[in-house]
Amino acid sequence: MMRYITHENLCQAVLNDISKHLVQANLNEQELLNIIMKQYSKKRQNDLEVYKENLRKHIQRFNEIDIIVQNLYEDKIGMSTLF
Incomplete structure (x- = not known):
């Protein structure tokens, strides 16, 4: 035997469920805000850690590039004194 629920009964059931959750949310508003x-x-702390790690890597890479440029400059100066 099949039973059908009417549109009105379904809407009423959904509205009752929403009302119940609203009451629950109002009662636990401070707890919800804390969560x-x-x-x-x-999330902010995790984002901050990611940013710090990226900054550390970029600074390290910048220092490596600085050393490479310095060595290239010294090599070029050394080569120019030979000629």
């Missing part, structure tokens, strides 16, 4: 803030803070 959201912790997640946001954790």
Whole structure:
């Protein structure tokens, strides 16, 4: 035997469920805000760590390039004194 739910009954069930969740959210508003803030803070901390690591790598690479340029300059100066 098949049972069907009417559109009105389905809408009412959905509205009741939404209302229940709204009441729950209002009761736990501060807790919800704390959870959201912790997640946001954790993401910011993770992003900061990624940025720090990228900065460290770029500084290291910059220093390597600086040494290469310095060596090339010294080699060129050394070559010009030979001629």
